[in-house]
Amino acid sequence: MADPLPATPLRPAEVTLRGGDLPWRPVSPALTRVRLISLGVVLAPLLVATVVVGLLVTRWVLIGTLVLLLVGAWLAWLIGRQVSAISWVELDEEIVIRKGRLFRSLVSVPYGRLQYVDIQSGPLARAHGIASCEIHTASPESGGSLPGLPVAEAEALRSRLAARGEAQRAGL
Amino acid sequence: MSEPVPEPSGEWQRLHPLSPLLRGGVVLLAILGYAASQLFDTFLNSLGFGDLFVGTDGSPIDEPDGGGDPFTTAVHHPFLALAGLVVFLGLIALVNWVSWRFSRFRVGGGQVELRQGALFRQHRQVRLERVQAVELSRPLLARALGLARVVVQSAGGSDSTLTLSFLGLDRAESLREHLLELAGRTDEVATHPAEGNAVGPDDVAPPHPWAASQPVLEVPNGRLFVATILHGSTIALGALVVFGLLGAGVRSVGPLALAGIPALLPVAIGIAFNRVKELLTHGNFHLADAGSGVRVQEGLTDLRATTIPLHRIQALELVQPLWWRPVGWYRIRVNVAGSGGMGEGEGQRETTLLPVGTLADARTVLALVAPGVPAAAWDTAVLGGGGDPTWRGQTTAARWLDPLSWRRNGWTDVASAVLLRHGRLTRRAIAVPHARIQSLTVRQGWLETRLGLATVHVVPAPGPVSPVLAHLDVAHAEGFLAEVSERARTARRRSEPPRAPLAPDPPGLVDWSRHPQGTPDAERP
Numbered sequence: 001m002a003d004p005l006p007a008t009p010l011r012p013a014e015v016t017l018r019g020g021d022l023p024w025r026p027v028s029p030a031l032t033r034v035r036l037i038s039l040g041v042v043l044a045p046l047l048v049a050t051v052v053v054g055l056l057v058t059r060w061v062l063i064g065t066l067v068l069l070l071v072g073a074w075l076a077w078l079i080g081r082q083v084s085a086i087s088w089v090e091l092d093e094e095i096v097i098r099k100g101r102l103f104r105s106l107v108s109v110p111y112g113r114l115q116y117v118d119i120q121s122g123p124l125a126r127a128h129g130i131a132s133c134e135i136h137t138a139s140p141e142s143g144g145s146l147p148g149l150p151v152a153e154a155e156a157l158r159s160r161l162a163a164r165g166e167a168q169r170a171g172l
Numbered sequence: 173m174s175e176p177v178p179e180p181s182g183e184w185q186r187l188h189p190l191s192p193l194l195r196g197g198v199v200l201l202a203i204l205g206y207a208a209s210q211l212f213d214t215f216l217n218s219l220g221f222g223d224l225f226v227g228t229d230g231s232p233i234d235e236p237d238g239g240g241d242p243f244t245t246a247v248h249h250p251f252l253a254l255a256g257l258v259v260f261l262g263l264i265a266l267v268n269w270v271s272w273r274f275s276r277f278r279v280g281g282g283q284v285e286l287r288q289g290a291l292f293r294q295h296r297q298v299r300l301e302r303v304q305a306v307e308l309s310r311p312l313l314a315r316a317l318g319l320a321r322v323v324v325q326s327a328g329g330s331d332s333t334l335t336l337s338f339l340g341l342d343r344a345e346s347l348r349e350h351l352l353e354l355a356g357r358t359d360e361v362a363t364h365p366a367e368g369n370a371v372g373p374d375d376v377a378p379p380h381p382w383a384a385s386q387p388v389l390e391v392p393n394g395r396l397f398v399a400t401i402l403h404g405s406t407i408a409l410g411a412l413v414v415f416g417l418l419g420a421g422v423r424s425v426g427p428l429a430l431a432g433i434p435a436l437l438p439v440a441i442g443i444a445f446n447r448v449k450e451l452l453t454h455g456n457f458h459l460a461d462a463g464s465g466v467r468v469q470e471g472l473t474d475l476r477a478t479t480i481p482l483h484r485i486q487a488l489e490l491v492q493p494l495w496w497r498p499v500g501w502y503r504i505r506v507n508v509a510g511s512g513g514m515g516e517g518e519g520q521r522e523t524t525l526l527p528v529g530t531l532a533d534a535r536t537v538l539a540l541v542a543p544g545v546p547a548a549a550w551d552t553a554v555l556g557g558g559g560d561p562t563w564r565g566q567t568t569a570a571r572w573l574d575p576l577s578w579r580r581n582g583w584t585d586v587a588s589a590v591l592l593r594h595g596r597l598t599r600r601a602i603a604v605p606h607a608r609i610q611s612l613t614v615r616q617g618w619l620e621t622r623l624g625l626a627t628v629h630v631v632p633a634p635g636p637v638s639p640v641l642a643h644l645d646v647a648h649a650e651g652f653l654a655e656v657s658e659r660a661r662t663a664r665r666r667s668e669p670p671r672a673p674l675a676p677d678p679p680g681l682v683d684w685s686r687h688p689q690g691t692p693d694a695e696r697p
Binding site: 102 | 509564609610611612613614615616617618621626629631632633634638646647648649650651652653654655657658660661664
């Protein structure tokens, strides 16, 4: 076999961690609503509880209410940022998913490596017409999930992925 | 006990009649050991306080059914204890018989099937073309009885194995060979070894891939023993003990230091357990060249033999832990599709191709299992300190995160694989064949964002090797992604299997519905 190839310049990167010229697609803004509602469902009872206890027992508990409100506001802001940070693109041979702002991640999964693709959608997400598309390869670490796709688009994506996976399928 | 060789036609067959007993062997041994220790206790007591027992029987030793022994009751009512023992043994025999009656397996119709269980029925099947490895395992008790266990491993994680325990040794061996033959044959139809095999040999196509194997090397148990002790945990423990003893000399902290030593005892026991396990697992290590695979035989008490087909190797790691540097030893581990490898215990043993060896040993093994990667490249990968012309690596921006190793950490491309290296103290070199890359990931944490760095993961099928290249410049990481993606694309196109009539795959290799835990579904929230 040949010696290691000399360190020629790397080919230009199309897929980038930020920005880029590829047609990156965002996910549905409905995902923000769904996540905000979930957040509200968790926070609201706590808020009510602290307010009631604060009014009936001791006012000091109202500090907790304030803290909860602040945390809630921060999380709500974070949810907006996170959802707007999710983007994905279908290339000729891979699907690439980017996520996160503070902790960024980019996963590039070749169609040929797909083992199966799941569509998941809870009652809340269904009510908002979105689903999440989970991509599985032979390695549990390497799958990607793409939350917040409109249901029809998720279904279409799944059948596209399945078709390409079959066409480009590579042995394990 | 040489029963007829299983026919491909696929008759249901039974396991060896002793197998349920043997499967419960550990429990039985524990019970017997407990009984024996109780008997011994009573015996000792009776020597010390003989008058306590004079009333019962006269002779304190005369307690043949000491198995009952909790404890004076049994001593006072020997017949009751005896009856209890008989019932107990009878129950064991009955359970044994029922379990044996309901355990059946068959090979045929392109798959191996195993049915088990009287109350909770279990039916597991593995398709032959998905078989990754078939191994024989011989625990101590089984070895004493001339039995062996056949473990059929398939793609799909640690839970997709099918274990036939136990069969007579002859029968087990012929079954193993039979299965490998069938699997090998279907495999050739399915993947075309010459092409699907980026790291493996390009032109090896023996008529019978599972033909007799040629010994390549063995690891002397003495070396393994020393290597097992030369481990971070034992050295840290030794240092603590030495400091403790030194501290004991100093008046002011003396008592404290001495008190600290017993406190280390649980830790010490844990470490000892771990080290002994390592020794037991990799003792008597032999590696042989089996044509299109390597055959590993190891185990101090539980002797196991596995054949790993070369094209199932997904990633290789050559590592030299810091403590092995003075003696110049190396370890080689691989990710093998289907050998689990998620858990430490089971996965580890099938994935170690060299538990400890010299550089020459390592080169031999690597040349055998990864002929696609030139020896010089491995040398630079594991020994190179930086500034090698063909390697790309970190820049000074990573200096703060990798103060020792930033010059060394990096990657290069060889013809068929991407080669990573990192670590200055513990030196590590990893090769992933382009054709085996499952996906690529770039991550960037908060600190990395500030420094303009990113971390790249090359994800192969799961196993002990996890190829990561941390803290590259962002542009470099993106370039890596582009470069390696392109190479993986080319390699995939080359290795695309001519689809045998088995497409499309049925959803499960194994009947997952019976094994809810550890299934791919378990990943889902």
